Amino acid sequence: MRLVKIGTLKFLLVGTCLLAGLLCISCDSFGKKEPEREVVARVGEEYLYLDDISDLFADNLSAEDSIALASNLITKWATQRLLLSRAKFNLSEDKIAEFESLISDYRADLYTRAYKEALVAQSEDTLILDSELSEFYEKERVNFRLQEKIVQLRFIELPLQFLNREEVTERLRRFNENDLRFLDSVGVQFRKLHFNDSLWVPVSRILDEIPPLTAENESDNLKKSQFIELEDGSGVYLIKVTDVLGVNEIAPLSYIEPRLRQVLLNRRKMKYLRELESDLINEAIRRNEFEIYDNAQENTITN
Template sequence: MKPVTPSHKYIWCCLFAMVLLGACDSIWRKEQPKALARVGEKYLYTADVIALMGKNLSKEDSASFVTNYINNWASKQLLLDKAKINLPEDKLADYDALVADYRTDLYTRAYKEALVQQVNDSTVSKAQIESFYEKEKENFRLKEMLVKLRFVALPKDFLNKVEVAERLKNFGEKDRIVLDSISVQFRKTSFNDSIWITASRIIDEIPPLTFENVDKQLKKSQFLNLEDDNGVYLAKILDVRPVDDIAPLSFIEPTIEQVLLSRRKLDFIRKLETEVIDEAIKKKEFEIYETDKNNKRYEDE
């Protein structure tokens, strides 16, 4: 029996199909990324560098940035290759494990944060803050003195110091209006006497005060009239909370709010981790293998 040989027509059809497929491949093939540099089998592509460049760089700055980036990239790759060759195997294994752990932590932390943001309730009620404050009062002992006061810093050559001092002491409605109207002549002002301020901040604002004399100078109902080379400092002390006293709620409230929000976040993450494990166990995606008391399983391995 003679072997069957393909006809000329069949051969031409095959060749035509191959050419057609080649043409289609050239049409639909994606443009290959442009490489800027190569180290061994690793390539640095233009797109990688462009993504890091600032939009407002000049041509000269752009060229300098690209050159420096290529050199830094090449240096890292070459040193990495040498490290893999010259470092002991056990060290490489340790570093690979650290990298894997870091990668896992990075991904899982980002995922947890994304879930927290989705269900995040950033509101804390006044009642929750007050309840926490009452329970934890002893943990809010002051590390430094707190003061309520109003004060002004005047230029040394200011003419109406006496009037300003009297109005600052009285601080009725008319006094406030007058002081506000001339406040552009003052060096510094603080008329909000309802908030607590730390002694260290007051010392920064009133240089004649120091940590050595602050206890004597800052007393409730006292009026300060201090002076240095830069000017005159007038202050009316309304209230004082000494060191080791319990911090007032109005001062500690922002801290309590952050503590409660942090606890809420931690509770959510703990619940999430527990639910993930429970779900995996139900789906038989996670198993813990029992071992005997002598850890025979591990010894055998």
């Protein structure tokens, strides 16, 4: 192990590839000796190696910038190690033991969580049938109450000087197949349009899209089967409301379907993990890899 002075770090960072080549050439052709790692700093018995930090340097860094970055990385590494050393020296043994237990638990949790997520991703069935969704909705529908008013509507925003306003208004009101084809054909002239009146939309989103509608006047305007015309300094808004559901009413399935599918997927995932853990314990007992001693249980209960 060879120590490297900070002053020479510039050459190590810039010439890493050259150094690797020289090391390979100098290796014994018969023994295939591992190249010696370059040390750039030491704190106590811990060492920071060049290959620990070399990947953090961009190819387009100048030599001066590489030196500055290396100095910062080394200082940060040394400060962390020194603080950790002082902390272990000054903290009580009980506190250190507590931290070590937490670290051990966290490490185990990281490994097991990653393993379980990999198993779930490999085997989880993500297909939720419509029949499952409908059954779950009907069973739990009383729990799906709206927190916000929702509306089904279609609307168009026209420029203030739009010439064919009367025909567009009439066709948006009536809205048969011919009307829809006509409105689609001239839709490029509209500033905004929304024709999907089977889609439930929260009122907060409607207020964002139609500025003349406000929290103060929306209840007077957004009523079932109502047609309204509003205007502001930027445009004319033609709005046909087809249906409205208020706060605390039961949310329609189509509105909450994505959330319900996720709930069912999460339940399926939890069931799979419970079965996985149960199978793991049973398999370990069968293989004599896991055993609970009766006296340990008795001592636990009595204590």
